[in-house]
Amino acid sequence: MKKSLSLLLALVLLLALAVPAYAADPARKVETKSGVTVMHAADWKEEFPSQYETWLQNSENDEIVDYLEEYPYLRTLYEGYGFAIDYGSARGHYYDVEDIEATGRPHPLANCWTCKTPDFTNMVNEEGIEAYKKDWTEVQAEVTEGISCYSCHANTPGEITVTHTYWIDALGDDFDSVAGANLACGQCHNEYYFEPETKATTIAHNSLESMAPETMLAFFNDGSNFSTGEPFADWTNPRTGVRMIKVQHPEFETFMGAGSQHAGTFTCADCHMAKQTAEDGTVTHSHYLTSPxxxxxxxxxxxxxxxxxxxxxxxxxxxxxxxxxxxxxxxxxxxxxxxxxxxxxxxxxxxxxxxxxxxxxxxxxxxxxxxxxxxxxxxxxxxxxxxxxxxxxxxxxxxxxxxxxxxxxxxx
Ligand code: HEC
Ligand code: HEC
Ligand code: HEC
Ligand code: HEC
The missing domain is CATH 1.20.140.10 (Butyryl-CoA Dehydrogenase, subunit A, domain 3)
Structure with a gap:
């Protein structure tokens, strides 16, 4: 009796230490090949007016900084790659389709739509990874809106659903231990690459531990991880012959990585989606993503x-x-x-x-x-x-x- 009691106590203590405080709000995983079509933001306008209105407000974040002007050394570091030709800062989700259409960087394949529109996300989910290899313009014709309710909720607003399947693989067994409000943003705010042969959007980690920068670099440097058999490269610098890796936007890997002060306490939504209380006392999240x-x-x-x-x-x-x-x-x-x-x-x-x-x-x-x-x-x-x-x-x-x-x- 005494022994089992202390065992129980030890177990409770272990659980308290191991399970993060937010384990109660995990995310769902999208169902693939289920025949669903995307419901768009306007479809939810009546039912969720505050989320809809604040989602539209992302248009207020409209500035683009020209990085090539601000950081002249970039033309040397990215020489031979699109980012040396045109590289502006990110701005609000509202503009993402416009911005990909306007970029001076080449984007021949559909995989460039990965983080831009649920219309493409759903295409991948229904058709499989072959969709990544389609022509960019072929998909453009099907795009009706940018990042929207479906991206983070599928067709059930209010429930966080990871709709980008590569992001499910990227967390592996850790998926359920990460708050949905972190996973939702991590779907796009991450370090990804295009698999050299399939051209599929892929992540260089499959757990929280393996997303450390040194582990990802070791992954890219090991040719056996790629269908080509060669260490991965996004491009080769034409003057130095160095086969380069272009890192993307590893907000998730950085915020959730070793050394983070607040990864266990706050989620992306806590800091970037303000809580608002309606007259009847209902609390919702502003969907206008702003700085804390x-x-x-x-x-x-x-x-x-x-x-x-x-x-x-x-x-x-x-x-x-x-x-x-x-x-x-x-x-x-x-x-x-x-x-x-x-x-x-x-x-x-x-x-x-x-x-x-x-x-x-x-x-x-x-x-x-x-x-x-x-x-x-x-x-x-x-x-x-x-x-x-x-x-x-x-x-x-x-x-x-x-x-x-x-x-x-x-x-x-
Ligand atoms: C479906 C992909 C996707 C998801 C999911 C996503 N983002 Fe984004 N985010 C982007 C893209 C793409 C841009 C850049 C848009 C542009 O510049 O046209 C961006 C831009 C932003 C910006 C503006 C950055 C700047 O420099 O002004 C913020 C802030 C932001 N996202 C926060 C979030 C947060 C918080 C979440 C989760 C609640 C999230 N995002 C989820 C793709 C996504
Ligand atoms: C503890 C609070 C906190 C959390 C949690 C947090 N961030 Fe941030 N984030 C910040 C701060 C502070 C900045 C810098 C804001 C500024 O410069 O005004 C920032 C900046 C950003 C930016 C650039 C926005 C811009 O306007 O330039 C993006 C994108 C972003 N965060 C995404 C995320 C994502 C995705 C997550 C979750 C993986 C996350 N953040 C979690 C505090 C947080
Ligand atoms: C970039 C990701 C993202 C997009 C796009 C998005 N949401 Fe959300 N939504 C969230 C997050 C994160 C929460 C907070 C969930 C949590 O912490 O459990 C949330 C919460 C909600 C909730 C629960 C109530 C609340 O406000 O907290 C509703 C309802 C909702 N969203 C509806 C919508 C609708 C409708 C749209 C499209 C107009 C939309 N969302 C677009 C990420 C997103
Ligand atoms: C329980 C105490 C506590 C609370 C509450 C808290 N912080 Fe912190 N925060 C810290 C400590 C401690 C540090 C580390 C300070 C240092 O290294 O000098 C820190 C550092 C930071 C940093 C710098 C991170 C870095 O890696 O250098 C940011 C940004 C930040 N906090 C944002 C926030 C935001 C936004 C909130 C509110 C949502 C918040 N903090 C609430 C204790 C707290």
Whole structure:
């Protein structure tokens, strides 16, 4: 009796430690090949007016910053790839179809619609991964709206449903332990790649643990993971011959990664979807996705419990300080990588060195740029997890220095 009681106590304690506080709100997984058609936002206008109206409000986030002008070294780092031609910052969901239609980057295949419209999500779910290989324009003709209710709820608004099947694979057995309000956003705010042969949108991890940057890099570097048998590359820099990985927008992997201050406490929705109380007392989430810094109520009632100037800096000061630090470090390492690129390009241009001789420098340059890009493309600029951002930039800097030394040794 005594023994089983203490066993029970130990079990309860273990559960309390292991199960995150939000385990009560997991997400559903979309049913595929079920013959459903997408219900669009306008279909829910009457039933869910507040979610519909606030969803439309995403049009207010309408600014695009030209990254190529703001960060001149990008033309060198992304040379030979679309991002060196046209690279503007993200803006509100409202504009996503317009923005993909306007981009100067080439996008021949339908897979570029993956994170843009439920019309394509449903096409993949119904037809299978062959849909990723369709012509981009063929799908364009079928697109009726951008990111919408179906993207996060399927046809049951209010219930979080993961509708992007690759994202179900990306979490593996951890799926049910992650709050639906994190999984919903993670479907697109993640690091993905197009599988070289099937062209299917795919994620380089299959659990929470394997989404650490170093584990993903090891995955990309291991040719046995790809149908081509070669380490993965998005493109090859034409002057250096380095086979590069372009990181995308790893908000989920960063916020949920090691070192995050708030991954166990708050969800993406807590910080980016303000709670609003109607006259009858009903609480809903604003579907206008904004910065927590614009949410005075959240700051006053929740964040200021700690971020109040005595325990921690005020929230706005904390975010400003973290972002300034990470931005400065990102630019410093970005410029170091641009120098390395020029030096390596010069060595390649002489024609004096074989691919075998250049292999080590190229590998170091590839790995360094991967770690740097992991931070550069993350949209919170350090605020989601500055420990991880710092760690990645440190790795990028030291790999870059190793590449410069190896190159100097070769060309001396
Ligand atoms: C179906 C894919 C998809 C899902 C799901 C998604 N996003 Fe996005 N998000 C995007 C895309 C694509 C953009 C960029 C749109 C553009 O620039 O045209 C974006 C942009 C944003 C922006 C604006 C960024 C900026 O720099 O101004 C915010 C904020 C944002 N998303 C937050 C969220 C949150 C929070 C969630 C979950 C509640 C979420 N997103 C779910 C695809 C998605
Ligand atoms: C603890 C609060 C918090 C949580 C939880 C959180 N974020 Fe953020 N997020 C921030 C802050 C702070 C910023 C920086 C805002 C600013 O610069 O005004 C930010 C910025 C962003 C941006 C860029 C927005 C812009 O306007 O530039 C995106 C996109 C984003 N977060 C997505 C996510 C996603 C997806 C998740 C969940 C995986 C998430 N966030 C979880 C606090 C949070
Ligand atoms: C980018 C993802 C996303 C999109 C798009 C989206 N929702 Fe939501 N929705 C959420 C999240 C996250 C929650 C909060 C759920 C939670 O924390 O359990 C939510 C909550 C809800 C709820 C529950 C009540 C509330 O407000 O908290 C309803 C109803 C709802 N959404 C309807 C809609 C409708 C209708 C649309 C389209 C006009 C829509 N949603 C579009 C992510 C989304
Ligand atoms: C229970 C206390 C507590 C609450 C409540 C809290 N924070 Fe924090 N927050 C912290 C601590 C501790 C840190 C780490 C401070 C440091 O490293 O200097 C932190 C750091 C941060 C950072 C910087 C993250 C990083 O990795 O550098 C952001 C952004 C942030 N909090 C946003 C928020 C927002 C938004 C809210 C309200 C939704 C909030 N916090 C509520 C304790 C809290």
């Amino acid at each position: 810094l614009d949410n005075e109520e959240l700051i006053a009632n929740t964040c200021s419990l700690c971020h109040n100037g005595s325990l921690q800096p005020e929230l706005k000061d904390q975010v400003a300080a973290v972002q300034a630090e990470i931005e400065e470090l990102t630019n410093a390492v970005g410029n170091q990588l641009a120098d390395l690129t020029e030096k390596l390009a010069a060595a390649v241009e002489t024609g004096e060195y074989t691919d075998e001789q250049l292999a080590e420098v190229r590998q170091l340059a590839r790995d360094a740029q991967f770690y740097w890009d992991f931070v550069f493309v993350e949209n919170a600029e350090g605020a989601h997890n500055s420990a991880l951002s710092r760690d990645c930039l440190g790795k990028a800097e030291s790999l870059c220095a190793d590449a410069v030394s190896a190159l100097e040794a070769l060309t001396a």
